[in-house]
Amino acid sequence: xxxxxxxxxxxxxxxxxxxxxxxxxxxxxxxxxxxxxxxxxxxxxxxxxxxxxxxxxxxxxxxxxxxxxxxxxxxxxxxxxxxxxxxxxxxxxxxxxxxxxxxxxxxxxxxxxxxxxxxxxxxxxxxxxxxxxxxxxxxxxxxxxxxxxxxxxxxxxxxxxxxxxxxxxxxxxxxxxxxxxxxxxxxxxxxxxxxxxxxxxxxxxxxxxxxxxxxxxxxxxxxxxxxxxxxxxxxxxxxxxxxxxxxxxxxxxxxxxxxxxxxxxxxxxxx
Amino acid sequence: xxxxxxxxxxxxxxxxxxxxxxxxxxxxxxxxxxxxxxxxxxxxxxxxxxxxxxxxxxxxxxxxxxxxxxxxxxxxxxxxxxxxxxxxxxxxxxxxxxxxxxxxxxxxxxxxxxxxxxxxxxxxxxxxxxxxxxxxxxxxxxxxxxxxxxxxxxxxxxxxxxxxxxxxxxxxxxxxxxxxxxxxxxxxxxxxxxxxxxxxxxxxxxxxxxxxxxxxxxxxxxxxxxxxxxxxxxxxxxxxxxxxxxxxxxxxxxxxxxxxxxxxxxxxxxxxxxxxxxxxxxxxxxxxxxxxxxxxxxxxxxxxxxxxxxxxxxxxxxxxxxxxxxxxxx
Numbered sequence: 001x002x003x004x005x006x007x008x009x010x011x012x013x014x015x016x017x018x019x020x021x022x023x024x025x026x027x028x029x030x031x032x033x034x035x036x037x038x039x040x041x042x043x044x045x046x047x048x049x050x051x052x053x054x055x056x057x058x059x060x061x062x063x064x065x066x067x068x069x070x071x072x073x074x075x076x077x078x079x080x081x082x083x084x085x086x087x088x089x090x091x092x093x094x095x096x097x098x099x100x101x102x103x104x105x106x107x108x109x110x111x112x113x114x115x116x117x118x119x120x121x122x123x124x125x126x127x128x129x130x131x132x133x134x135x136x137x138x139x140x141x142x143x144x145x146x147x148x149x150x151x152x153x154x155x156x157x158x159x160x161x162x163x164x165x166x167x168x169x170x171x172x173x174x175x176x177x178x179x180x181x182x183x184x185x186x187x188x189x190x191x192x193x194x195x196x197x198x199x200x201x202x203x204x205x206x207x208x209x210x211x212x213x214x215x216x217x218x219x220x221x222x223x224x225x226x227x228x229x230x231x232x233x234x235x236x237x238x239x240x241x242x243x244x245x246x247x248x249x250x251x252x253x254x255x256x257x258x259x260x261x262x263x264x265x266x267x268x269x270x271x
Numbered sequence: 272x273x274x275x276x277x278x279x280x281x282x283x284x285x286x287x288x289x290x291x292x293x294x295x296x297x298x299x300x301x302x303x304x305x306x307x308x309x310x311x312x313x314x315x316x317x318x319x320x321x322x323x324x325x326x327x328x329x330x331x332x333x334x335x336x337x338x339x340x341x342x343x344x345x346x347x348x349x350x351x352x353x354x355x356x357x358x359x360x361x362x363x364x365x366x367x368x369x370x371x372x373x374x375x376x377x378x379x380x381x382x383x384x385x386x387x388x389x390x391x392x393x394x395x396x397x398x399x400x401x402x403x404x405x406x407x408x409x410x411x412x413x414x415x416x417x418x419x420x421x422x423x424x425x426x427x428x429x430x431x432x433x434x435x436x437x438x439x440x441x442x443x444x445x446x447x448x449x450x451x452x453x454x455x456x457x458x459x460x461x462x463x464x465x466x467x468x469x470x471x472x473x474x475x476x477x478x479x480x481x482x483x484x485x486x487x488x489x490x491x492x493x494x495x496x497x498x499x500x501x502x503x504x505x506x507x508x509x510x511x512x513x514x515x516x517x518x519x520x521x522x523x524x525x526x527x528x529x530x531x532x533x534x535x536x537x538x539x540x541x542x543x544x545x546x547x548x549x550x551x552x553x554x555x556x557x558x559x560x561x562x563x564x565x566x567x568x569x570x571x572x573x574x575x576x577x578x579x580x581x582x583x584x585x586x587x588x589x590x591x592x593x594x595x596x597x598x599x600x601x
């Protein structure tokens with residue numbers, strides 16, 4: 001095919017990208033840039049600051065937990081036979097297929113004062129604990145939500161490493177743990193970066209799960225944004241929050257890519 | 272006692288269908304032993320059992336007086352060259368070769384460097400030490416894989432179809448390199464291949480496998496001149512198979528009830544006795560011609576020199592001398 005024909009095919013997606021993605025974004029963010037002092041004022045407010053730091057903290061914890069749980073899981077999956085792997089991969093996707101509200105209420109029934117965990121504690125005569133409407137509840141819900149994203153992004157990366165490469169490391173005297181650290185981890189780092197950014201961006205902008213499990217006491221940026229639009233109709237304030245969330249995600253992406261370049265020298269050397 | 276021995280090795284995925292069945296194999300010190308056979312014959316499985324990458328359901332593997340059957344892969348210390356080379360893409364050639372030494376908890380950096388450079392010189396990859404696997408050609412990657420396997424000074428060097436990803440010219444060059452290095456280091460080597468020519472050219476001994484069993488294990492010369500069964504005979508270039516009665520017609524004497532076979536180039540054309548036949552197909556092989564000759568006993572494939580060229584339709588007489596015929600199952 002000629003280059004011009006390729007270009008014709010690209011016109012429609014380009015219009016969609018500009019019209020449906022860039023224009024609304026610019027349209028809603030631009031007014032906030034005209035009053036930069038409002039950004040300063042946002043961070044001067046202690047209530048806002050608390051919510052901002054909580055969002056960053058909980059999203060980072062969620063990302064780290066997803067990496068810690070997802071990395072070994074996807075490695076283990078890649079070692080299984082094709083048939084088992086497919087079955088388990090589709091089971092892992094299950095949380096993403098259920099409705100966010102249903103998922104949230106499912107966790108409420110587990111974590112609430114009279115929930116399964118506290119009932120069990122009562123049964124063995126232990127004091128009950130406050131689980132719902134805490135940071136921990138938000139993290140648990142977010143990890144549950146984003147672990148499938150992590151595993152499904154990493155699985156093809158793990159499969160690409162190739163069984164012979166892993167076997168080669170074994171024959172050279174590397175114990176299974178060492179193979180994981182010295183071969184699997186460096187070779188899946190670029191995938192880990194993408195998955196990590198996806199989980200972070202997802203959990204900092206998630207609304208339903210943090211709102212249901214964190215309640216009004218433990219607000220996140222997304223809940224604050226919702227409050228600004230629906231309760232206060234302060235559209236500029238909402239746009240500012242959205243922009244702050246965007247900057248956070250981009251910042252984390254930049255951070256991850258710096259780390260990734262240091263660890264994975266494969267691409268850098270390949271001039 | 273021999274250096275290494277596989278005894279009664281059984282491998283099965285489901286305990287019903289045996290992939291290897293009571294396989295016995297002796298490994299002599301310092302030899303290059305080949306496992307040869309068609310795909311699916313179990314040669315790679317045998318190698319994986321030796322490597323420790325494949326579990327067995329029975330049998331033992333003894334090496335140098337030590338039972339290796341249940342020793343895990345990473346403690347066996349064998350050098351393995353994989354079919355895909357399996358180099359670590361995130362490490363430079365130098366670090367790839369040094370990987371095995373570092374895994375052995377070798378802390379002395381100078382010693383590591385010295386060993387890596389010595390091995391690089393031996394495999395002729397010194398100029399590429401600071402490159403990455405992606406920046407190397409197939410032949411260069413092969414040499415790196417070989418250096419990486421050899422630098423740990425393994426008791427056994429195991430090669431799984433190491434030449435199958437190279438083009439024809441490079442294959443011949445690489446097999447000479449492998450043979451040279453193997454002789455220089457005197458390292459016991461097991462080589463898996465499905466290419467008969469490649470295998471016979473470098474091996475000290477060849478184990479021919481079929482359906483999960485070793486059907487003949489001997490020197491290449493012995494197998495070439497005295498194949499143990501029809502499958503092996505076909506593998507080493509015998510094209511004509513016939514009964515003892517036909518053998519008598521061709522000028523032979525004994526044979527009994529056995530199967531006889533001969534190579535296309537071993538026939539004598541138009542001697543005093545023999546079988547009458549008509550030439551039906553003629554193909555030019557470079558320095559000789561190959562004829563398909565139709566006789567009352569079926570087709571024979573015959574190769575003759577350019578001295579006397581026959582045409583399609585020519586009536587000829589085929590005979591064979593006794594020393595040129597191999598009697599199978601004698």
